[in-house]
Amino acid sequence: MAKVDDFLIIREYDSLSREANSLKTQMDEELTRLKRREGDLADRQALLKTREADMRSLNDQIAELDRRLAQRLSPEMAAKVEEEGLAMLIRQQELEVEIEEHKTFLAGFSKTVKDIREEIELNLSNQKMKRDATLERAQNLFTTLPEDWQKAYQKIAAKNPAHGVFTRLDGLKCQFCRGAVSKVFESEVDTQFQLKACPSCGRLVLPYKTVAG
Numbered sequence: 001m002a003k004v005d006d007f008l009i010i011r012e013y014d015s016l017s018r019e020a021n022s023l024k025t026q027m028d029e030e031l032t033r034l035k036r037r038e039g040d041l042a043d044r045q046a047l048l049k050t051r052e053a054d055m056r057s058l059n060d061q062i063a064e065l066d067r068r069l070a071q072r073l074s075p076e077m078a079a080k081v082e083e084e085g086l087a088m089l090i091r092q093q094e095l096e097v098e099i100e101e102h103k104t105f106l107a108g109f110s111k112t113v114k115d116i117r118e119e120i121e122l123n124l125s126n127q128k129m130k131r132d133a134t135l136e137r138a139q140n141l142f143t144t145l146p147e148d149w150q151k152a153y154q155k156i157a158a159k160n161p162a163h164g165v166f167t168r169l170d171g172l173k174c175q176f177c178r179g180a181v182s183k184v185f186e187s188e189v190d191t192q193f194q195l196k197a198c199p200s201c202g203r204l205v206l207p208y209k210t211v212a213g
């Protein structure tokens with residue numbers, strides 16, 4: 001009967017480890033959310049820069065046209081240059097409107113991203129604290145387990161089996177993989193409280209007493 005409590009400890013350890021993993025997943029998701037928003041913001045800022053560069057280049061072209069118009073030109077040439085100039089002025093107005101729109105949008109969006117960043121950083125810091133505490137509790141429990149139990153747990157946990165590392169017996173079969181076990185195996189688990197792995201799937205078999213009631 002020596003180790004029945006160890007089953008409670010190893011289950012608690014397993015549950016804390018899962019909790020810590022799930023917190024890690026949540027933290028990764030928060031970071032992804034933040035990166036996505038910051039990426040959107042950077043894209044919009046880059047677009048504004050492009051439009052501002054377009055505007056500078058257009059202003060240079062307009063200045064160049066003005067210089068040409070100041071020279072003595074044939075009437076046909078003057079008409080052509082003026083026509084070009086008119087098209088450029090229209091484009092200049094369009095760009096001005098577009099740049100203003102980008103700036104207005106960016107002012108709001110920067111504020112939104114800043115709020116989101118603050119919210120996410122707070123979430124991350126809370127999740128980190130919770131995760132550190134959970135890992136510490138888990139580690140403290142783990143070190144109280146017999147060494148061969150620690151090894152057995154790590155061996156199956158490394159395989160990260162679906163539905164967890166534990167199984168139980170259903171008659172003389174593993175509840176998960178339906179692999180057969182002997183009567184002796186069953187008695188070692190259920191009456192001697194030995195930690196044994198299912199010979200077929202490797203999951204750790206919980207004694208009837210620790211899973212019932």
Ligand SMILES: [Zn+2]
Nearest residue numbers: 174177198201
């Ligand atoms: Zn099994």
